[in-house]
Amino acid sequence: MNGHREIKGTLDGTGLRIGVVVSRFNDLVTSRLLAGALDALERHGLVAERITVVWVPGSFEIAAAARDLAEHGGVDAVVCLGCVVRGETPHFDYVAGEAARGVAAVHGATGVPATLGVLTTETVEQALDRAGGKHGNKGADAAVAALEMASVLQQLRRPRRAERDETG
DSSP: OOSOOOOOOOOOOTTOOEEEEEESTTHHHHHHHHHHHHHHHHHTTOOGGGEEEEEESSGGGHHHHHHHHHHHSOOSEEEEEEEEEOOSSTHHHHHHHHHHHHHHHHHHHHSOOEEEEEEEESSHHHHHHTEEETTEEHHHHHHHHHHHHHHHHHHHHSOOHHHHHHHO
16 A cells, blocks of 8 residues: 555444335335345344334335434434336336435435435336346345445544544
8 A cells, every 4th residue: 555545344234223215116126125135234233123114105205214314313324225117107217316316315415325225127027136036136235335335434434543643
């Protein structure tokens, strides 16, 4: 290393509190995303009592619940899970776009990372492939990303010992 500081997140969930916001709409898919997320969190050291699951009507509503959970739920990160399947109208574009923008805004508004596990697919079959099928489980992926971001932000917010020693 050339003297630069390098921060890497860990996947150790011990002691963290994680919120999961999941859409009821397309629950054939979202329940599988949730199962993958919970399994991943528990495999990485979280106990069930430190995980809060919040169900919302659809993917459009995820961001509102995620923001309140981040502000008032005492969590270190929020995992956002949903599924939007393209139909014959432009409704897909509005819901998918607003869900992504809303989740992205959670960190800016609260300082708590929120990860996007909202599938946007052409068919239910494609969604099932990404909810524990042949393309893995994107709910698990979003949960692991939440752990890593919580770890990164904890490190960034912790003053470095050398800098404290130099300044006082």
